Amino acid sequence: xxxxxLRKDGASHILPQAAKTALLSLVILAxxxxxxxxxxxxxxxxxxPNLPPILGSGSAGFQGILLASIVIILIMIGVxxxxxxxxxxxxxxxxxxxxxxxxxxxxxxxxxxxxxxxxFYLINGIASNNLFSLGNINGGLNSGIFYSDCNNLSTAGTxxxxxxxxxxxxxxxxxxxxxxxxxxxxxxxxLSNVVPLSGLSLISYSLIGTMxxxxxxxxxxxxxxxxxxxxxxxxxxxFLFVGIILRSFPWTRAAGGAFLGLFIGFYIMxxxxxxxxxxxxxxxxxxxxxISSVSxxxxxxxxxxxxxxxxxxxxxxxxxxxxxxxxxxxxGQSFYLIMAAVLSFxxxxxxxxxxxxxxxxxxxxxxxxxxxxx
Amino acid sequence: xxxxxxxxxxxFGAHSQGIMxxxxxxxxxxxxxxxxxxxAGGLFYLxxxxxxxxxxxxxxxxxxxxxxxxxxxxNWARVQIYEAMLSGFMLILFLVFAxxxxxxxxxxxxxxxxxxxxxxxxxxxDLYQLATCDLAIFNANALGAFYSVFNVATFLGMTSGINVxxxxxxAAATNLDAGGGLALPSIFPVxxxxxxxFTFSAIIVTxxxxxVQLVILAxxxxxxxxxxxxxxxxxxxxxxxxxxxxxxxxxxGLGFVFPLAVSLTYGYIDTQLVQLGCxxxxxxxxTVSLTASLISSFAGLITYQGFTGGAWxxxxxxxxxxxxxxxxxxxxxxxxFILDFSKAIGxxxxxxxxxxx
Numbered sequence: 090x091x092x093x094x095l096r097k098d099g100a101s102h103i104l105p106q107a108a109k110t111a112l113l114s115l116v117i118l119a120x121x122x123x124x125x126x127x128x129x130x131x132x133x134x135x136x137x138p139n140l141p142p143i144l145g146s147g148s149a150g151f152q153g154i155l156l157a158s159i160v161i162i163l164i165m166i167g168v169x170x171x172x173x174x175x176x177x178x179x180x181x182x183x184x185x186x187x188x189x190x191x192x193x194x195x196x197x198x199x200x201x202x203x204x205x206x207x208x209f210y211l212i213n214g215i216a217s218n219n220l221f222s223l224g225n226i227n228g229g230l231n232s233g234i235f236y237s238d239c240n241n242l243s244t245a246g247t248x249x250x251x252x253x254x255x256x257x258x259x260x261x262x263x264x265x266x267x268x269x270x271x272x273x274x275x276x277x278x279x280l281s282n283v284v285p286l287s288g289l290s291l292i293s294y295s296l297i298g299t300m301x302x303x304x305x306x307x308x309x310x311x312x313x314x315x316x317x318x319x320x321x322x323x324x325x326x327x328f329l330f331v332g333i334i335l336r337s338f339p340w341t342r343a344a345g346g347a348f349l350g351l352f353i354g355f356y357i358m359x360x361x362x363x364x365x366x367x368x369x370x371x372x373x374x375x376x377x378x379x380i381s382s383v384s385x386x387x388x389x390x391x392x393x394x395x396x397x398x399x400x401x402x403x404x405x406x407x408x409x410x411x412x413x414x415x416x417x418x419x420x421g422q423s424f425y426l427i428m429a430a431v432l433s434f435x436x437x438x439x440x441x442x443x444x445x446x447x448x449x450x451x452x453x454x455x456x457x458x459x460x461x462x463x
Numbered sequence: 464x465x466x467x468x469x470x471x472x473x474x475f476g477a478h479s480q481g482i483m484x485x486x487x488x489x490x491x492x493x494x495x496x497x498x499x500x501x502x503a504g505g506l507f508y509l510x511x512x513x514x515x516x517x518x519x520x521x522x523x524x525x526x527x528x529x530x531x532x533x534x535x536x537x538n539w540a541r542v543q544i545y546e547a548m549l550s551g552f553m554l555i556l557f558l559v560f561a562x563x564x565x566x567x568x569x570x571x572x573x574x575x576x577x578x579x580x581x582x583x584x585x586x587x588x589d590l591y592q593l594a595t596c597d598l599a600i601f602n603a604n605a606l607g608a609f610y611s612v613f614n615v616a617t618f619l620g621m622t623s624g625i626n627v628x629x630x631x632x633x634a635a636a637t638n639l640d641a642g643g644g645l646a647l648p649s650i651f652p653v654x655x656x657x658x659x660x661f662t663f664s665a666i667i668v669t670x671x672x673x674x675v676q677l678v679i680l681a682x683x684x685x686x687x688x689x690x691x692x693x694x695x696x697x698x699x700x701x702x703x704x705x706x707x708x709x710x711x712x713x714x715x716g717l718g719f720v721f722p723l724a725v726s727l728t729y730g731y732i733d734t735q736l737v738q739l740g741c742x743x744x745x746x747x748x749x750t751v752s753l754t755a756s757l758i759s760s761f762a763g764l765i766t767y768q769g770f771t772g773g774a775w776x777x778x779x780x781x782x783x784x785x786x787x788x789x790x791x792x793x794x795x796x797x798x799x800f801i802l803d804f805s806k807a808i809g810x811x812x813x814x815x816x817x818x819x820x
Contacts, residue, residue, distance in 0.1 A: 129777075130739075130776065130777045130780070133735065133738045133739055133777065134735065246776075247772055247776075250772050250776070253654070253658075256654065257652035257654040257655060258652070260652060260653060260654045261647070261650075261652050261653070261654075264647065264653060265625070265645060265646075265647045266645075268644075268645050268646040268647065269643065269644075269645050270643050270644055270645075270646075271641070271642070271643040272640065272641065272642060272643065273639075273640075273641045274639070274640040274641070275638065275639055275640075276638050279640070294653075297654070298653075298654060298657065301654035301657065301658065302654075302657060302658070302661065305658040305661065306661075309662075309779075309780075309783060312776060312777075312779075312780035312783070313780055313783040313784050313787065313788070315780065316780040316781050316783070316784035317784050317788050319735070320728075320731065320732075320784060320788070320789075323731055324727060324728060324731055327727060339807070340804065340807045340808050341803075341804060341807070342807070343803035343804070343806060343807055344799065344800045344803040344804050344807075346803075347799040347800075347803055348796075348799075351795075351796075351799075
């Protein structure tokens with residue numbers, strides 16, 4: 090195992106160091122992409138005019154929090170300088186060493202802040218074709234990647250929801266047909282309540298019922314994932330500033346490093362990875378069925394079974410078509426979307442651990458509860 | 464799920480809304496007693512007494528060390544005096560920073576677009592009231608969603624069924640009785656009923672877990688006062704110094720970081736719910752809009768016009784994120800802070816024993 094892949098506690102990262110560097114370098118270019126088709130749900134989450142000003146253009150909140158962080162850093166520089174002067178004047182070696190260490194850590198924090206502000210400036214400048222505007226540092230990162238991720242997930246969920254209609258109609262029709270009963274009674278003997286098609290209820294409740302339940306669950310997960318991406322976009326920049334402030338004090342430095350690591354992992358890496366895994370058209374989990382069909386719409390037979398007469402005339406063929414389409418499209422592609430998000434989450438968390446190690450946060454590299462849950 | 468269970472859950476949901484209303488009203492109207500370490504709390508005196516006691520004992524030992532000419536005693540006394548002064552400095556620091564906990568959050572939260580007054584928390588005058596109000600409103604909206612889904616499922620389930628019978632031999636007036644029939648219990652698709660059933664089962668389970676957050680949040684002042692005082696006193700003694708640091712970390716984590724995280728995360732969720740159509744008229748503001756949207760969408764199934772989404776999709780998605788992911792995120796933030804801060808000033812605490820039972 091490459092030593093660069095080992096953490097201090099001996100465990101290994103998921104990705105080698107070079108891969109992580111390559112991924113991080115793609116961030117700057119990839120985040121300059123613009124949004125795709127309109128989506129009212131994602132509009133309210135990511136591009137709403139009532140979005141917290143920290144991420145809007147000309148945002149006073151962003152500047153306010155940034156200014157507060159800079160003021161705190163300057164105050165700490167002043168305090169540490171005074172301590173250094175005291176240590177120098179009274180020849181207290183412990184104070185001198187402490188001051189030098191603190192100055193070094195504050196320098197690291199300032200470098201981290203400059204790197205992020207520079208990234209915001211560069212990315213927003215590329216996206217707006219105006220590299221020479223100081224306003225580029227406003228508003229955090231361009232919303233293109235987040236909007237694209239939210240759009241892909243929510244559109245796939247919407248398409249799946251509309252396909253539930255076909256499955257429900259099939260289920261109702263089969264349930265209706267399975268209730269067909271006959272009776273044949275003479276004066277002395279007969280047959281009562283013969284239900285020749287009762288076996289169809291197995292298809293109705295077991296097969297199609299399971300497909301309806303799974304489709305409903307997949308729909309829910311996709312929309313919740315889209316909501317989570319919106320939460321990352323709005324709330325996680327706050328962690329950047331909280332991390333900067335906490336990192337300025339020696340006792341809370343490790344906690345500040347953890348917050349910065351969370352910001353880097355889930356505000357920068359996670360949406361990028363989701364975008365790359367979902368939107369790259371070269372990826373085709375099912376040959377002949379491009380993944381873009383999940384976002385652009387697909388049909389698992391709902392159009393055919395909208396007509397009950399066509400269902401009765403084609404019967405079992407429709408059921409088999411629906412089952413096939415359900416497995417190849419709903420299961421195949423929607424589960425791919427969900428697994429892409431889960432895989433992105435795991436890689437982002439691994440990257441968060443790396444940044445936590447770099448910024449001095451032991452909690453993110455130890456066997457903590459989050460690691461067990463993930 | 465049996466009909467009786469469904470009915471009981473519905474009654475519970477209705478009463479829970481009422482309970483939530485009373486709880487949040489009580490919390491918002493309760494006067495803030497001030498800083499937990501002020502004389503009104505009483506624990507402040509305990510912390511000061513503890514630190515002074517250690518300082519006095521160490522000073523006596525330092526004085527006696529000269530008499531008995533003991534270098535070890537002098538060194539011990541020096542360390543104890545240093546730690547007592549450090550504990551006193553930390554106490555003063557906490558008292559100064561504690562003012563941050565009790566300033567009105569309107570200004571700072573307004574600067575990032577999370578106004579406490581936008582959805583019924585306008586009377587919150589400090590961080591604790593704001594966090595409690597945010598979480599209470601969210602839980603009320605979630606219970607309202609349960610109530611909405613339950614009502615929609617019940618209402619739409621009361622649709623008529625179809626029963627078709629045919630008996631041709633009766634018309635011929637023979638002794639032979641032959642015929643048949645077809646029956647459908649309800650024209651409302653059974654798959655939709657199943658989905659709604661899973662939805663309100665999931666909501667009620669996650670809301671019950673979310674109420675645990677509210678209980679922890681309600682005791683934030685107690686956590687910060689008790690653990691901070693215990694930690695400052697314990698930190699003054701040599702044998703319990705690391706333990707004291709850990710207690711300080713837990714107190715700050717549960718008493719400050721957790722309410723801050725809740726006010727940010729659930730404040731955003733509540734704001735977004737208003738954007739997605741939930742009214743801001745107080746607790747349970749989602750109930751009306753969610754019910755109307757669900758009925759409009761699911762009624763299309765009865766008339767077989769199709770099944771489309773609506774405002775309920777966004778509202779349930781945000782509620783789902785708030786019931787599943789946000790508690791996980793808040794727990795992660797608090798745990799990260801406690802782990803790192805406890806390692807910095809005391810003994811690193813480990814929560815993994817909870818999950819190894």
